[in-house]
Structure formats: structure tokens, C-alpha cells
Amino acid sequence: xxxxERDLAPRTVDEILDWLxxxxxxxxxxxxxxxxLETWSRQPAPPEPSQAPGSDxxxxxxxxxxxxAELDALVGLAPVKELVRELAAFVEIxxxxxxxxxxxxxxxxxxxFKGNPGTGKTTxxxxxxxxLGELGALPKxxxxxxxxxxxxxxxxxxTAQRTREHIRKALGGVLFVDEAYALARxxxxxxxxxxxxxxxxxxxxxxxxxxxxxxGYRDEMEYFLTVNPGLRSRFPVQIDFPDYTADxxxxxxxxxxxxxxxxxSPAAALRLRRVLExxxxxxxxxxxxxxxxxxxxAMRRQAVRLVQRRRLSRDDLxxxxxxxxxxxxxx
Numbered sequence: 001x002x003x004x005e006r007d008l009a010p011r012t013v014d015e016i017l018d019w020l021x022x023x024x025x026x027x028x029x030x031x032x033x034x035x036x037l038e039t040w041s042r043q044p045a046p047p048e049p050s051q052a053p054g055s056d057x058x059x060x061x062x063x064x065x066x067x068x069a070e071l072d073a074l075v076g077l078a079p080v081k082e083l084v085r086e087l088a089a090f091v092e093i094x095x096x097x098x099x100x101x102x103x104x105x106x107x108x109x110x111x112x113f114k115g116n117p118g119t120g121k122t123t124x125x126x127x128x129x130x131x132l133g134e135l136g137a138l139p140k141x142x143x144x145x146x147x148x149x150x151x152x153x154x155x156x157x158x159t160a161q162r163t164r165e166h167i168r169k170a171l172g173g174v175l176f177v178d179e180a181y182a183l184a185r186x187x188x189x190x191x192x193x194x195x196x197x198x199x200x201x202x203x204x205x206x207x208x209x210x211x212x213x214x215x216g217y218r219d220e221m222e223y224f225l226t227v228n229p230g231l232r233s234r235f236p237v238q239i240d241f242p243d244y245t246a247d248x249x250x251x252x253x254x255x256x257x258x259x260x261x262x263x264x265s266p267a268a269a270l271r272l273r274r275v276l277e278x279x280x281x282x283x284x285x286x287x288x289x290x291x292x293x294x295x296x297x298a299m300r301r302q303a304v305r306l307v308q309r310r311r312l313s314r315d316d317l318x319x320x321x322x323x324x325x326x327x328x329x330x331x
Contacts, residue, residue, distance in 0.1 A: 032070040113215040115241025118287025129174035140172035180214035181224035267322035
């Protein structure tokens with residue numbers, strides 16, 4: 001793993017589990033990190049400088065493939081994965097054309113992510129940043145997250161200052177603005193417009209060292225683009241994040257259990273499937289946050305069920321029963 005990325009990611013399975021338990025990463029991100037560690041553990045040792053030319057390019061290719069493998073490891077999101085791979089291919093081919101002195105298309109990589117909460121937008125944004133960093137389209141590839149409250153100030157000039165501070169932190173990587181449509185809610189006199197104007201200027205001034213990703217609900221983001229029509233052309237990459245199906249939510253739940261060294265009893269697994277199917281049927285969508293909260297509460301209910309017992313087997317400690325799932329599903 002490159003030195004720069006070691007500082008930005010958990011280095012061991014235990015550290016991944018600690019980050020997940022602390023809420024620093026989602027189950028999908030945790031699975032990606034586990035797969036990533038496995039990928040690197042299978043890679044050969046890095047070549048010595050004296051080896052044949054092209055070894056640096058081979059190493060770079062391996063790092064890009066590892067990032068894309070992390071993307072593929074995410075549950076669901078098939079159309080998102082396809083678009084991100086198209087983006088990676090486009091960047092690489094433009095670079096190859098430049099080496100052959102062929103005309104290249106300017107790489108405007110600013111993006112809009114549209115979808116419900118808990119559908120993987122932040123996770124994919126982080127992967128995209130690292131991918132662009134490994135491809136050389138960005139100097140670093142790190143991610144800086146913010147929302148309206150981080151950018152909009154309380155008086156004239158304060159908003160531009162706060163927005164520029166976040167832009168400075170993101171230079172070399174990705175600035176991810178969640179619920180970006182909130183910047184346009186107050187109309188022409190709202191300070192959110194100042195934040196938008198500052199972002200647009202930075203996108204032009206730092207076109208080779210900054211990618212801006214605006215994210216939010218699908219309908220709200222569409223309205224946001226009509227309120228400020230000049231933005232649509234500045235964000236040529238627009239990605240829709242589909243809601244998870246009940247089966248995909250179940251996969252996420254099983255993954256989270258495995259990462260915490262728990263397992264579902266057959267009855268608990270059946271109960272969980274029913275809960276997820278009911279939720280997606282009633283609401284029309286599902287998200288990973290609900291699953292994470294449900295499994296974490298089930299773990300706590302299991303602890304309450306077991307704590308008074310004097311003798312507990314390993315199987316007792318790792319098994320979630322139907323009663324643990326049912327107790328939290330009714331909340």
C-alpha cells in the first residue's frame with residue numbers, strides 16, 4: 001500500500017473493525033478495505049529501481065486495479081460501477097493520446113451524485129478520488145467532506161472565506177459537498193449563493209488539482225440545477241445511485257455481522273430477510289444506514305439477553321438469534 005494511503009486507511013483487519021464500530025466507516029467501506037488488504041497481500045514485492053523500465057507503470061496499474069477491485073467489492077451499485085470504470089478508461093486513454101501528441105478532450109471531472117441517503121455516495125466519492133490520484137489526474141486523490149453548514153457563514157464575506165478554507169484542504173483531491181441543493185434554498189440573497197460562486201471560481205482556477213462532487217437527493221439536485229442552470233454544464237459527469245434491494249441489504253447485513261465476528265442463526269436470518277423485505281416494500285427503498293443501525297441494535301439486544309448467564313460458549317457469544325432481530329425491528 002502506498003505510504004500516503006496508509007495514513008488515510010486502516011492497516012489491519014482489527015483496525016478496520018475498530019473504525020467500523022466507531023462509525024468512521026460504513027459496512028460497505030469496511031468490506032472494501034478488507035478486500036483491499038487481501039489484494040495487496042497477494043501482490044508481489046515492489047520491484048527494485050534497477051529492474052526493467054516500465055516497472056513503475058506496472059505498479060501504478062496494480063494500484064489502479066486494486067482501487068477498482070474495492071469498487072467492485074461494494075454490494076450492488078452496478079450502474080455506478082460501470083460509469084466509474086468508464087471514467088477511469090476515459091482518463092487513461094486521454095493520457096495515452098497526449099503521449100502520442102494526439103488531440104485530447106479537456107477532462108472536466110466534476111460530478112453530481114444523485115440518490116437517497118445511505119446508498120454509497122460518500123464511499124464511491126472516496127474511491128473515485130483515490131482512483132484519479134493513482135491515474136495521475138489528481139496530485140493526491142484524498143477526499144474532503146462538507147455540507148452547507150460548513151460553507152455558509154453568518155455575514156457578508158464570511159461564506160467565501162469558509163468555502164475557500166475547505167477548497168484549500170481539498171486541493172489535490174476531491175471536495176465532496178453533501179446535500180448540495182441546500183446551498184440554493186435561500187434564493188438570490190442567501191449566503192449559499194456566495195458559496196456556489198466561490199466553488200465555481202475554484203473549479204476554474206484549480207482545474208488540474210481539484211474535483212468537486214455535489215451530492216444529494218435526486219429530485220432536489222435536479223431542482224438545484226434548474227435554479228442555477230450554469231452549473232449543469234460544469235458538472236458533465238452525473239451518476240444516479242439506485243436504492244438497495246432487500247437482497248442487497250441482506251448481503252450488507254451479513255457482511256457487517258462477519259466483520260464483527262457474529263453470525264445469524266437460521267431463524268434470525270429468516271427474520272432479518274422479512275424485516276428488510278417489509279421495509280423496502282413499504283418505503284419503496286432501503287439504505288445501508290438502516291441496516292447498520294439494525295445490526296448494531298441487535299448486537300446490543302444479544303448482550304442484554306446473555307449478560308446474566310454465568311456460562312457462555314463461544315457459539316453463544318457470536319450468534320444473533322431471531323429474538324434479537326425481532327426486538328429491534330419493532331422499534
